[in-house]
Amino acid sequence: MEKGNARITEKISRLKTKEKTLEKSWSKTGNRSLLQFFIDVTPELVNAERCSIFVFNPEPDTLWLYCGTDLLERQIQVPRKSSMAGQALSSGQYKVVENLEEKAGIHEIVDNSTGFTTCNTLSVPIFNTAKDQAIGVLQILNKRGNGRFSDEDINLMLRLSGEISRYVESIFKHQEVAEVLVKIRNKIQVLESSLAKKGVKKRLDEELVASITTPKPHERIGGRLH
Numbered sequence: 001m002e003k004g005n006a007r008i009t010e011k012i013s014r015l016k017t018k019e020k021t022l023e024k025s026w027s028k029t030g031n032r033s034l035l036q037f038f039i040d041v042t043p044e045l046v047n048a049e050r051c052s053i054f055v056f057n058p059e060p061d062t063l064w065l066y067c068g069t070d071l072l073e074r075q076i077q078v079p080r081k082s083s084m085a086g087q088a089l090s091s092g093q094y095k096v097v098e099n100l101e102e103k104a105g106i107h108e109i110v111d112n113s114t115g116f117t118t119c120n121t122l123s124v125p126i127f128n129t130a131k132d133q134a135i136g137v138l139q140i141l142n143k144r145g146n147g148r149f150s151d152e153d154i155n156l157m158l159r160l161s162g163e164i165s166r167y168v169e170s171i172f173k174h175q176e177v178a179e180v181l182v183k184i185r186n187k188i189q190v191l192e193s194s195l196a197k198k199g200v201k202k203r204l205d206e207e208l209v210a211s212i213t214t215p216k217p218h219e220r221i222g223g224r225l226h
Helices: 002-027 032-046 084-091 106-114 151-163 165-173 175-213
Strands: 048-057 062-068 077-079 095-097 121-127 134-143
Touching: 002 175, 032 048, 032 062, 032 134, 032 151, 032 165, 048 165, 062 084, 062 134, 077 084, 077 106, 084 095, 084 121, 084 134, 121 151, 121 165, 134 151, 134 165, 151 165, 165 175
Parallel strands: none
Antiparallel strands: 048 062, 048 134, 062 077, 095 121, 121 134
């Protein structure tokens, strides 16, 4: 068992070294601090509750969250074909959807996982620098005061999507780094869990052996009572 644990520990160490290298590379992709700044200030500019930036991943045909209000990277992933963000991406046009609390859809699953209730959305596609492919979506949730997104809101979001496009394009082109990073973290978690379970089993085995071999006060030892 000791040799097996040593091999697992060594593998975890190698994976963590690779994880740090990829994290450093991924942190330099795009401009996270600037994009997070836009996420922080945009809701106030349009009097909404939340803002999110989604990146399109063509191979699984999904959009995943890069950053968003009170959310972590990849905390949300939605299919292109049946999501509001996906509709904006596919059409290349902004999309406003209202009264979502009365409608069924992917947003219900997302709301359940995040603890947030979506009532209305404005989704704006983000294009690459050549303007010939939508590569992501900028999305605003819940206009405050039961209001509707105005033409001013829409124009502002269209301008903002253009300003952040080159950063999102960098993320779009290098997103495979993030995918590998997720896989490595999952492997580390599995290996650490396995190592922990083996540690618990070893401790229980040792306690069992100790309980069997340790003489009780009333037992005979060497032919005498103690």
